[in-house]
Amino acid sequence: MEIKTVMVIGSGLMGAGIAQVAAQAGYNVIMNDVQMELIDKGYNTIAKLLEGRVRKEKISSAERDTILGRILKSVEPEAAADADFIIEAAFENLDIKKSIFQKQDNICHEEVIFASNTSSIPITTLAAATKRPDRVIGMHFFSPVPVMRLVEVIPALKTSERTVKTTEDIAAKMGKETVRVKDVPGFLVNRANAAFRAECFKCLLEGVASLEDIDKAIKLGLNHPMGPFELADFVGTEIGYNVFKTLYEGYKDPKFAPPLILEKLVVSGDLGRKTGKGWYDYTSGEKKPRTDLKI
Ligand SMILES: NC(=O)c1ccc[n+]([C@@H]2O[C@H](COP(=O)([O-])OP(=O)(O)OC[C@H]3O[C@@H](n4cnc5c(N)ncnc54)[C@H](O)[C@@H]3O)[C@@H](O)[C@H]2O)c1
Numbered sequence: 001m002e003i004k005t006v007m008v009i010g011s012g013l014m015g016a017g018i019a020q021v022a023a024q025a026g027y028n029v030i031m032n033d034v035q036m037e038l039i040d041k042g043y044n045t046i047a048k049l050l051e052g053r054v055r056k057e058k059i060s061s062a063e064r065d066t067i068l069g070r071i072l073k074s075v076e077p078e079a080a081a082d083a084d085f086i087i088e089a090a091f092e093n094l095d096i097k098k099s100i101f102q103k104q105d106n107i108c109h110e111e112v113i114f115a116s117n118t119s120s121i122p123i124t125t126l127a128a129a130t131k132r133p134d135r136v137i138g139m140h141f142f143s144p145v146p147v148m149r150l151v152e153v154i155p156a157l158k159t160s161e162r163t164v165k166t167t168e169d170i171a172a173k174m175g176k177e178t179v180r181v182k183d184v185p186g187f188l189v190n191r192a193n194a195a196f197r198a199e200c201f202k203c204l205l206e207g208v209a210s211l212e213d214i215d216k217a218i219k220l221g222l223n224h225p226m227g228p229f230e231l232a233d234f235v236g237t238e239i240g241y242n243v244f245k246t247l248y249e250g251y252k253d254p255k256f257a258p259p260l261i262l263e264k265l266v267v268s269g270d271l272g273r274k275t276g277k278g279w280y281d282y283t284s285g286e287k288k289p290r291t292d293l294k295i
Contacts, residue, residue, distance in 0.1 A: 007085070009032045010033060011041070017146055018141055019042065020046040021175065025175070027170075030079050032079060101126055112135065115136075120185070123156040137155055137159050140154060152189060164180065200229075211295075214229065244256055244262070
């Protein structure tokens, strides 16, 4: 089946990014969410980012209009009847994702593939909730989606080779590189990164270096664009915390035990840039070290 129309369910941070790269790749895109205001917010983000590309002369204004013209907005799950491929990017909640796929099972043509952008929910659990376990797959994008080049492609237990190939082809058309990863807790990148971050937390707690110096050392010594604490604030401290929880529950390996100091930050509501405070203080509009934390 030729894939012409991609429906993206959830128009938040990831969904909007996925809708953008899908439209840029030439697909017709249906953006969906529970409220039109949320879809509009995602759509406006795309329009703003494309406007920036026009200003930098990366694309023409005619190209921008063509890309935006490929996007249809709909709050109706039934809009999926016109879709050839579904990418789910709703909240990270098993019941929500299961109910989305179960609803789509009755709306979509039986050939349609269901891809989930979940960070932590087993793809096999989602596949088992549908009548099409051979056509369910993980398609794990990284934030910000228009910038980050990797997509982890995660076959579930019964995912067909055809489903995997189709998903890889779509990701390639979106300009992404793919790696095939087994359906294991944390998949590959989050698992490897958590082990690395856990070591950085240990260094902080042992006083090996200050928080700011750990960030500086990792950037300059390993050529990472952001240090682990800067990155945690950028992504959201609660997201990193939840990754540790998933990995710890999945592997029972003490190296993945959620660091207590991170838990304290999360329960205090210091979720990073979006709340103004995380490992750093952003309330002045600039990134400043925090002096109030009892680490
Ligand atoms: N944020 C990241 O860095 C990141 C990276 C990779 C994967 N993910 C995964 O991507 C998914 C989305 O994350 P996000 O950061 O974009 O979240 P977000 O909160 O920004 O967006 C989620 C959107 O889904 C919508 N939604 C909830 N239930 C829905 C339903 N039943 N139907 C349609 N829309 C619904 C919400 O209204 C919201 O707009 C999650 O599974 C997350 O784990 C996130």
